[in-house]
Amino acid sequence: MNNTMPAAPATDDVAAHLGESSPGTHLERPDNPIMACEDVDIFYGDFKAVSNVSLQFGFNEITALIGPSGCGKSTVLRSLNRMNDLIEGARVEGTITFRGEEIYGKKVDPIEVRRRIGMVFQKANPFPKSIYDNVAYGPRVSGMKVESMDELVESSLRAAALWDEVKDKLKDSGLGLSGGQQQRLCIARTIAVRPDVILMDEPCSSLDPIATLRIEDLMHELKQDFSIVIVTHNMQQAARVADRTAFFTALSAEGSGDRTGVLVEYAPTRKIFDDPADQRTEDYVSGRFG
Numbered sequence: 001m002n003n004t005m006p007a008a009p010a011t012d013d014v015a016a017h018l019g020e021s022s023p024g025t026h027l028e029r030p031d032n033p034i035m036a037c038e039d040v041d042i043f044y045g046d047f048k049a050v051s052n053v054s055l056q057f058g059f060n061e062i063t064a065l066i067g068p069s070g071c072g073k074s075t076v077l078r079s080l081n082r083m084n085d086l087i088e089g090a091r092v093e094g095t096i097t098f099r100g101e102e103i104y105g106k107k108v109d110p111i112e113v114r115r116r117i118g119m120v121f122q123k124a125n126p127f128p129k130s131i132y133d134n135v136a137y138g139p140r141v142s143g144m145k146v147e148s149m150d151e152l153v154e155s156s157l158r159a160a161a162l163w164d165e166v167k168d169k170l171k172d173s174g175l176g177l178s179g180g181q182q183q184r185l186c187i188a189r190t191i192a193v194r195p196d197v198i199l200m201d202e203p204c205s206s207l208d209p210i211a212t213l214r215i216e217d218l219m220h221e222l223k224q225d226f227s228i229v230i231v232t233h234n235m236q237q238a239a240r241v242a243d244r245t246a247f248f249t250a251l252s253a254e255g256s257g258d259r260t261g262v263l264v265e266y267a268p269t270r271k272i273f274d275d276p277a278d279q280r281t282e283d284y285v286s287g288r289f290g
């Protein structure tokens with residue numbers, strides 16, 4: 001199989017990073033999911049990019065989506081807060097629920113969905129505004145009732161572990177911060193509207209190892225208050241942060257060159273790395289994929 005992925009690290013290396021899991025992660029699946037996908041297919045026009053995905057996301061857990069490039073991780077992630085609506089031709093079939101309610105239901109406002117289920121992108125994308133206004137932006141445009149914007153900005157920046165570094169320059173442009181600081185600013189901006197779920201698409205891929213570890217530490221803190229879904233190419237990162245891990249791969253459809261993403265295996269992270277049920281998972285997490 002052809003793939004352009006950098007080699008994943010060896011299992012032993014990853015095993016050393018496996019951290020403490022959440023109390024519920026002895027169970028195969030979260031018993032009390034905040035979100036769930038059932039039989040989800042995702043299309044771009046006629047092309048079926050993702051087929052038949054069923055997944056549950058636990059409350060106050062971190063769920064990692066891993067797999068080779070093109071297997072549909074970002075596509076699945078974007079379907080969780082209706083970000084795919086913004087891509088022409090993209091279509092989601094099947095059921096995706098948030099707190100038991102279908103997010104693609106006719107009466108559901110996609111903007112409200114995106115407020116409850118926020119997203120942090122691969123490349124930090126602060127607005128060309130002050131640090132303060134970046135954080136205040138979401139609450140302002142969504143018309144959130146806020147007693148003190150100063151307090152909301154401070155608490156969001158504290159929660160994103162950025163306050164101490166920026167408290168004396170809140171009026172400076174967000175674009176003047178380092179890459180790692182910008183990513184934490186984007187996290188502060190996301191949490192300012194008090195979402196329940198935070199989706200992160202390779203949030204550390206352009207950061208150095210120290211900035212990456214800061215974001216990972218931050219994720220451990222954030223999961224006390226939020227449920228997090230992260231896409232990552234970094235096996236150690238999945239092992240370090242995620243309570244559960246879903247491994248996807250792309251299968252070639254017969255008679256066409258199309259490759260459709262499927263969920264191979266979903267389990268507590270420790271199981272995925274130490275004792276995967278599927279050979280393809282084992283090959284991927286141990287770096288033998290190719």
Ligand SMILES: Nc1ncnc2c1ncn2[C@@H]1O[C@H](COP(=O)(O)OP(=O)(O)OP(=O)(O)O)[C@@H](O)[C@H]1O
Pocket residue numbers: 044049067068069070071072073074075076087259261
């Ligand atoms: N906007 C789009 N329009 C058409 N096809 C798309 C679009 N975005 C993704 N695809 C296709 O859907 C499939 C899954 O892509 P996706 O970006 O979800 O993969 P990924 O697992 O996130 O890959 P990577 O690890 O490289 O980010 C690929 O075949 C891709 O070409």
Ligand SMILES: [Mg+2]
Pocket residue numbers: 073074075231
């Ligand atoms: Mg992607």
